[in-house]
Amino acid sequence: MSTYLGVDIGGTNVCYGISNADGEILYENSFKTDSFKTADELVSKIHSDLKRKQPLAGIGIGAPSVNERTQCIEFAPNLNWGDIVPIQKIFQEKFDIETVAVNDANAAAIGEKTYGDAPEMKNFGVITLGTGIGLGLYINNEVVIGANGLAGELGHSIIRPDGRECKCGNLGCLETYIAKEGIVRTAKEKLEFSSGGSLLNNISPSELSPTEIFKAARKEDPVALEVVDLVTKDLAFAISNLVNILDLECVFLTGGIAKNGNLLKRKTEKHLKTLILPNLRDKSFIKISSINDKNSGVLGAIASIHSKVGILLS
């Protein structure tokens, strides 16, 4: 039986799994990303963990800022492994099998198309909400790679010129407001100016996370509700521009922050109503990815290598 390795490299965690040709996960594991000083260290660790699980038929890697034309991670603001990391080459040399690297958000879109709710859709997007903000797009039934292999940098689309400083060097990127650190920063700013009494005051600042903030919002905490309102307004703003420009059938939300399911979806939909062009308003919708709990990143990476080595799934 042929088995495949899918690796999902995120700013916080590296998750990986082995599946059969049907996409059924047979083994999975994960590490903290910052426990590795270099990509070589990470690959050696995974290789030794999987020593008894080989031979594999191929490896798919999903990572932020992957240039799909060069197969390198290039200037990833949320990873500290150097400016240019030849991630595909490092894996391929260590394991000595066919390997493909794709942008993590493109991997999520390929996963949604293969295992999720988009098999029939020709024009859709998947937004990854986590340490960073990514976008995988299918247009005319094809993944969008871009002229230089760098498409999908939704997190670095600017929503407030002269806004918050971003790791990429620009000011006001979407990511600085609605990715993990940005949400926490907004909450801290709001707490400073609140009169106290917020549930969030009971959490030590270093423990404050989007999960805790959404949890407090569900309990009607006014500061948390205000933060969720601001975050979903910015997210709706980004989604509306995608839909107005690309006329997408659906935008899926995935990643850690999307696990705040219904509240995130409901508030974002409320804001979308005044932002999407009237004649598209009833035609396009958002959806929390149904494969999010099953680690869409790993599944997407596996779907990517499957499609590369020509194995038909389904």
Add this chain to the structure above:
Amino acid sequence: MSTYLGVDIGGTNVCYGISNADGEILYENSFKTDSFKTADELVSKIHSDLKRKQPLAGIGIGAPSVNERTQCIEFAPNLNWGDIVPIQKIFQEKFDIETVAVNDANAAAIGEKTYGDAPEMKNFGVITLGTGIGLGLYINNEVVIGANGLAGELGHSIIRPDGRECKCGNLGCLETYIAKEGIVRTAKEKLEFSSGGSLLNNISPSELSPTEIFKAARKEDPVALEVVDLVTKDLAFAISNLVNILDLECVFLTGGIAKNGNLLKRKTEKHLKTLILPNLRDKSFIKISSINDKNSGVLGAIASIHSKVGILLS
């Protein structure tokens, strides 16, 4: 010899021309759009003008808000011919020949690909700057139509939530700032608060136009320069988000306002420097369409019908 009719319907003018299979314009004419109360009146007028120039091999129509799936103009905020105008059907029945309707900005993109500077490009955009703001996109070497045939509404992407009221019903659309009326409105607002002495004060308010404003800016008029700076900043903002998300090789500018060539390009490029993601900054560029003077709208409409009836241009 087969000849084709291209019709470019804009918010201000309707231009049309007949070409041979090489795209060489043999006859052209234009009318003011608001001199027709209905699309039927327009089509009758063009039909009688071309009575001696038939038979034609096909008709291509470029118009704003065309839904390419239904072949109707739908809820065009800058036309007053009703909510749903079956423009392709009206032309086809009157002339009794093969007819295709495309979004005006898509027509411009097909024109750029066929007769302009984009024949080798697989990922590029064409922004039409006039009474409205449109966008035609090629991604993976195909025109982007969208899930409902409504892609390209860049003019209705929102740049300032709660900003200026737009004809589409939303607030803060790009179009309300950088299309013709928006630019004039900004100039009037700035003149109100200026201490006088602007060259623009010599122009009667009803005559004020983007052309006059750019002309005054070239003479270093401070109010005009401020307006041009604001307009190009908003335009750069829209372009940067397209490039950051779609990794386009080039964005072409066309339409009436793009005739302010060098000044528009230079100022927009200045703003783009701080808005495009650093690793895309040197890989993508903007260009004033070189076919803009030759009426890219008519050429685009002709290229669209050519491609429909399967005549290969080269």
